[in-house]
Amino acid sequence: LTATSAPDVTASNSELRTFQDCQRRWYLGYHLGLAIKPEDDRPVGDAKLGTRVHLALELWYGHGLDPLAALRAQYDRARVGRTNDQDLTRLGAEQDLALAMVEGYQDWVAETGADDGLEVTAVEDELLVPSGVTGITFRAKLDQRLLRRHDGARLFLDHKTVGSFEHSTTLLHMDAQMRFYSMLDRLLAARDPAHPRVDGGLWNMLRRSKRTARATPPFYRRDEVRYNQQELRSTWRKAVLIARRIQAAKIELAAGVDHHDVVPPTPSRDCLWKCDFVRVCPLFDDGSDVGGAVLALYTQRDPYAYYQGDAELIRADLQAA
Numbered sequence: 001l002t003a004t005s006a007p008d009v010t011a012s013n014s015e016l017r018t019f020q021d022c023q024r025r026w027y028l029g030y031h032l033g034l035a036i037k038p039e040d041d042r043p044v045g046d047a048k049l050g051t052r053v054h055l056a057l058e059l060w061y062g063h064g065l066d067p068l069a070a071l072r073a074q075y076d077r078a079r080v081g082r083t084n085d086q087d088l089t090r091l092g093a094e095q096d097l098a099l100a101m102v103e104g105y106q107d108w109v110a111e112t113g114a115d116d117g118l119e120v121t122a123v124e125d126e127l128l129v130p131s132g133v134t135g136i137t138f139r140a141k142l143d144q145r146l147l148r149r150h151d152g153a154r155l156f157l158d159h160k161t162v163g164s165f166e167h168s169t170t171l172l173h174m175d176a177q178m179r180f181y182s183m184l185d186r187l188l189a190a191r192d193p194a195h196p197r198v199d200g201g202l203w204n205m206l207r208r209s210k211r212t213a214r215a216t217p218p219f220y221r222r223d224e225v226r227y228n229q230q231e232l233r234s235t236w237r238k239a240v241l242i243a244r245r246i247q248a249a250k251i252e253l254a255a256g257v258d259h260h261d262v263v264p265p266t267p268s269r270d271c272l273w274k275c276d277f278v279r280v281c282p283l284f285d286d287g288s289d290v291g292g293a294v295l296a297l298y299t300q301r302d303p304y305a306y307y308q309g310d311a312e313l314i315r316a317d318l319q320a321a
């Protein structure tokens with residue numbers, strides 16, 4: 001490959017962020033498509049809880065399905081094939097927490113009228129959006145879109161589980177995901193004048209709390225974010241820049257350049273909780289039989305398979321019930 005035959009890049013916000021955060025993690029997860037074997041994957045954790053609560057609320061808002069049943073179905077699936085008592089105990093404890101959070105959220109919505117006048121107009125759109133730069137396409141599974149009747153605002157709806165509201169709300173406006181979605185929406189609107197342009201995003205935040213008598217409220221919060229034209233333009237420039245770097249890395253890797261010289265690791269103390277490759281990462285650098293370790297611990301898959309995956313199965317199960 002040469003620079004004149006650069007491979008096309010079709011990247012999500014998550015892939016762009018991974019590349020920016022640690023190029024080795026991108027290389028292993030996206031370029032090679034490695035993923036921990038399901039039986040070795042951690043069954044619980046903040047990220048897993050967040051994904052499960054997110055899906056439960058997505059099915060509630062988007063499809064009118066019972067979010068508590070959706071949680072139970074997800075935890076039942078997570079138990080399949082697991083025999084380790086510790087894993088099963090952790091799954092049970094996390095399920096109790098998730099149920100308490102979502103049940104309380106439903107109560108909060110009913111008591112406060114937070115959803116009054118909100119109408120879901122689109123659910124989980126999967127999009128491929130040309131960036132405007134040759135060879136670079138952005139992809140996203142856009143969250144639900146709402147119409148707020150009293151002011152006619154069109155908003156993305158997304159759900160976040162948080163440890164506390166303090167840091168989450170400070171960083172909310174900078175959250176890359178909602179900006180990326182809004183930027184894609186503007187690209188779509190530029191291509192199609194009939195596209196119903198979104199004005200901003202609505203974040204539902206649920207605190208990771210069982211709301212026991214000793215816990216201090218609030219447990220739920222909803223914030224709106226909007227972006228001006230400059231912010232969306234900056235988001236586009238950054239996304240294109242990182243996509244170009246991915247493109248350049250792909251060219252070098254395809255030409256046979258050693259990954260050590262193309263996509264170096266960026267270790268930090270966060271590796272422990274955020275990276276599925278933390279067990280094998282040092283082996284790439286110390287002369288170990290890293291190939292054997294990778295074969296033992298990982299499987300290969302389409303890194304974008306999650307776009308369909310479990311969510312569809314759970315939805316089908318609940319709709320059939």
Ligand code: SF4
Nearest residue numbers: 022265267271275281
């Ligand atoms: S363990 Fe850390 S340095 Fe290694 S690939 Fe993962 S994020 Fe990168």
